[in-house]
Amino acid sequence: AQSVTQPDIHITVSEGASLELRCNYSYGATPYLFWYVQSPGQGLQLLLKYFSGDTLVQGIKGFEAEFKRSQSSFNLRKPSVHWSDAAEYFCAVGAGVGKSTFGDGTTLTVKP
Amino acid sequence: DTAVSQTPKYLVTQMGNDKSIKCEQNLGHDTMYWYKQDSKKFLKIMFSYNNKELIINETVPNRFSPKSPDKAHLNLHINSLELGDSAVYFCASSQVPSGGPQETQYFGPGTRLLVL
Numbered sequence: 203a204q205s206v207t208q209p210d211i212h213i214t215v216s217e218g219a220s221l222e223l224r225c226n227y228s229y230g231a232t233p234y235l236f237w238y239v240q241s242p243g244q245g246l247q248l249l250l251k252y253f254s255g256d257t258l259v260q261g262i263k264g265f266e267a268e269f270k271r272s273q274s275s276f277n278l279r280k281p282s283v284h285w286s287d288a289a290e291y292f293c294a295v296g297a298g299v300g301k302s303t304f305g306d307g308t309t310l311t312v313k314p
Numbered sequence: 315d316t317a318v319s320q321t322p323k324y325l326v327t328q329m330g331n332d333k334s335i336k337c338e339q340n341l342g343h344d345t346m347y348w349y350k351q352d353s354k355k356f357l358k359i360m361f362s363y364n365n366k367e368l369i370i371n372e373t374v375p376n377r378f379s380p381k382s383p384d385k386a387h388l389n390l391h392i393n394s395l396e397l398g399d400s401a402v403y404f405c406a407s408s409q410v411p412s413g414g415p416q417e418t419q420y421f422g423p424g425t426r427l428l429v430l
Binding site (some may be wrong): 238240243244245246247248249290292296300301302303304306307309 | 318337347349354355356357358359362369370371404406417418419421423424
């Protein structure tokens with residue numbers, strides 16, 4: 203069965219600083235990987251996804267993620283964080299129709 | 315137009331009651347889901363349906379029963395509510411792209427359930 207680990211429960215960065223959120227997955231076949239963001243009191247919204255092809259994927263709001271098969275990782279990055287980026291971030295792996303597993307999430311706090 | 319909608323947004327009820335949460339999507343998607351998010355923000359899938367057929371039924375108590383009257387709706391009925399059922403419940407939908415096994419999920423705004 204697939205699994206997703208987000209090692210960092212909580213990360214605090216200063217506004218304008220760079221950001222990297224870690225995600226490690228376990229899956230026996232080609233993974234389908236996603237990053238979602240959840241703003242306070244809201245549902246989840248897709249930031250970006252990786253299915254195949256270029257291992258560096260661009261998403262919305264200036265985020266990008268890099269798929270590294272050798273490390274079973276799909277880390278999310280942003281070069282300069284804005285206060286509005288404070289949210290909960292979830293990494294997910296897909297394993298077929300209707301079958302997705304989410305990590306436990308990373309809470310991002312942005313200091314002024 | 316809201317893509318995935320849930321009603322009610324808030325639900326406060328007593329232990330032992332039976333309640334339902336409704337979900338509707340207007341995206342034309344084939345697959346719908348229910349997730350439970352606890353107080354620690356952990357998100358766990360409960361059920362998924364594809365074309366009204368159950369695909370996933372995780373280790374959820376049988377007090378929880380999903381009902382999909384058509385592809386656009388997936389309702390969640392909960393019998394004999396318990397304190398531990400207090401959480402935020404999210405509905406989501408997705409569409410398998412042609413030739414592809416995986417899909418992006420679109421989430422509703424959540425239903426905040428509090429059992430007293």
